[in-house]
Amino acid sequence: MAFLTDRKRAMGLGSAKSGTAHHWSMTLSSVALLVLLPLFVFTFGAALGGTYEEIVAYYARPFPAIVAALTILVTFKHFNDGVQTLLEDYVHGLAQKVSIVVMTCISYGAAAVGIFAIARLAL
Amino acid sequence: MADVNRGNRPLSPHLSIYRPQLTSMTSILTRITGNAMLITALLVVWWFLAASSGQGYFDIVNGVLTSWFGDLVMFFSVLGLWYHTLAGVRHLIWDNAVMMDIPTAEKLGWACIGGSVLLTLITVSVV
Numbered sequence: 001m002a003f004l005t006d007r008k009r010a011m012g013l014g015s016a017k018s019g020t021a022h023h024w025s026m027t028l029s030s031v032a033l034l035v036l037l038p039l040f041v042f043t044f045g046a047a048l049g050g051t052y053e054e055i056v057a058y059y060a061r062p063f064p065a066i067v068a069a070l071t072i073l074v075t076f077k078h079f080n081d082g083v084q085t086l087l088e089d090y091v092h093g094l095a096q097k098v099s100i101v102v103m104t105c106i107s108y109g110a111a112a113v114g115i116f117a118i119a120r121l122a123l
Numbered sequence: 124m125a126d127v128n129r130g131n132r133p134l135s136p137h138l139s140i141y142r143p144q145l146t147s148m149t150s151i152l153t154r155i156t157g158n159a160m161l162i163t164a165l166l167v168v169w170w171f172l173a174a175s176s177g178q179g180y181f182d183i184v185n186g187v188l189t190s191w192f193g194d195l196v197m198f199f200s201v202l203g204l205w206y207h208t209l210a211g212v213r214h215l216i217w218d219n220a221v222m223m224d225i226p227t228a229e230k231l232g233w234a235c236i237g238g239s240v241l242l243t244l245i246t247v248s249v250v
Contacts, residue, residue: 027215027218030211030214030215031215033208033211034208034211034212037204037208041201041204041246041250042246042249042250044167045246045249045250046250048170048188048189048197048250049189052174052178052181052182052185055174055181055185056174059174068171072164072167072168072171075164076164079157079158079160079161079164082154082157082158083158083161086154086158106161110164110165110168113168113172114167114168114171114172116175117168117171117172117174117175117176118171118175120175121171121174121175
């Protein structure tokens with residue numbers, strides 16, 4: 001044991017084995033959303049309430065469409081990482097695995113629907 | 124080494140013995156707002172899907188989102204969004220192991236609450 005460093009003795013212990021990557025992913029998406037969300041709130045907010053023709057014309061412009069597509073993509077990635085932590089904290093056993101799978105499907109599914117819709121609207 | 128008594132041991136009390144504090148309340152509110160906004164995100168995606176599908180579908184979904192109830196949901200979504208955003212900034216600050224002493228943490232908590240109300244009022248008046 002005397003030849004082992006403190007770090008080597010601690011490595012692999014504890015309940016979490018891959019928390020650093022998850023935390024860093026959360027940090028990256030949160031900083032991205034810090035930029036994207038104010039842009040999205042004020043472009044989407046400006047469009048919401050318009051007529052069908054106004055909405056179609058508005059989202060044919062590149063800036064609102066790209067902001068909306070990026071916001072939806074990063075939001076659902078951030079949500080998926082966040083809800084996974086929530087489920088790991090409060091749901092256990094098989095129900096935990098099932099709920100994480102379901103929420104992951106919802107996250108990527110909703111992101112795909114959103115990006116497809118914006119692409120069709122913009123092009 | 125078989126742990127025959129697993130799950131049937133007495134637990135020390137934890138959450139139940141603490142009075143509610145600003146730091147714990149602002150912490151759990153971050154999680155609640157973040158996860159509750161799934162509803163908002165799905166509504167926004169639904170609205171985009173409807174807008175890309177044509178006039179008829181758009182009118183239905185747009186009618187839901189701009190009804191008084193839709194307005195109410197959007198108002199609380201904006202409040203939750205700004206709260207979660209400011210609380211997230213607080214976490215980005217704390218990740219550097221600074222401002223973690225209790226008086227500063229409580230000041231940051233009040234900043235999240237006050238800031239989110241202020242940003243919501245600005246958002247509602249602009250859009």
